[in-house]
Amino acid sequence: MKHSEFWQVLEETFGAGYGRSVAEDLVLSAVGGRTAARALQDGVPPRVVWDAVCDEMDLDEATRWRHRIDPRERPRGPAR
Structure with a gap:
């Protein structure tokens, strides 16, 4: 997985705004x-x-x- 793929699937999964929030705010043990x-x-x-x-998000x-x-x-x- 490339960095660009990470950001793309994060946005596709959560939406642009929430995806960015997940990346910036969710602490991952x-x-x-x-x-x-x-x-x-x-x-x-x-x-x-x-x-x-x-x-962490149970996906x-x-x-x-x-x-x-x-x-x-x-x-x-x-x-789903």
């Missing part, structure tokens, strides 16, 4: 008690950060792997 934005700045791989977001497997789907075919919002 799986990445050392940092926010997603801070973890990325500190060099944590985007895939590890995305997994931490998915775990399903379809959402966890959405970055593997062609962007034109991705659903918006959390998978």
Whole structure:
């Protein structure tokens, strides 16, 4: 997963405004008690950060792997 893919699936999953809030405000224990934005700045791989977001937000497997789907075919919002 690239940084650009992380931000794209975060926005697709939560929306632009809320996605940014999740990245800036949600503290993720799986990445050392940092926010997603801070973890990325500190060099944590985007895939590890995305997994931490998915775990913390209790997102399903379809959402966890959405970055593997062609962007034109991705659903918006959390998978159901």
